[in-house]
Amino acid sequence: MRKYAPLNLREKLAKLVDHWSPKVIAEVNDYQFKLVKIQGDFVWHDHKDTDEAFIVLDGQVTIEFRDGAVELSAGEMFVVPKGIEHKPFAKHECHLLLVEPRGVVNTGDAGGEKTADNDVWV
């Protein structure tokens, strides 16, 4: 009988170097699970066609909206609805698991230097 390998989130996270550079670790149909390390301020952006799930694995992140904010710690999640402008901020390094459809660019249509290559696996 074959012994299949689990996907260990910590082992995958250890391979991530750059901040704000999500890496794909798994797919469910056409949805992707991405790990990302973040620190500091991101850019205001939205995703016109899709919601986006943030699950905090380590640390804390504040996701700012135009009308408020949500503060997330490890073991907490939040779904940013499609079309809602948001800007993540992490004072200290924070590790996230993102779930969203294949093809979502991290900065939406906002562009800029924090735009990461899409669909890169780790």
Next chain:
Amino acid sequence: MRKYAPLNLREKLAKLVDHWSPKVIAEVNDYQFKLVKIQGDFVWHDHKDTDEAFIVLDGQVTIEFRDGAVELSAGEMFVVPKGIEHKPFAKHECHLLLVEPRGVVNTGDAGGEKTADNDVWV
């Protein structure tokens, strides 16, 4: 400015009573995040139309396949491909986060007493 509430996985888990009864906690478009507590043996089943993601939050689960198995501990995940028969087993209580499209029944087409009501939120 509005302060949005995070979704705390432990707080949601504390509300689950029955084993093998997934409860929806969030949606990303038409995909659902479900928490479930399991213990003991489930039934052989598959999901003809969709992959299914298992993320272990607490404890350990073995997912058996017809040709092998995968053992998962907290912090590990596995995606069961669509159409692949599987049977989860947990010696001790195990807490899982499942990600799959809205409408997936826990026992697939297999039926039986472990079939849970679908699309129940907690």
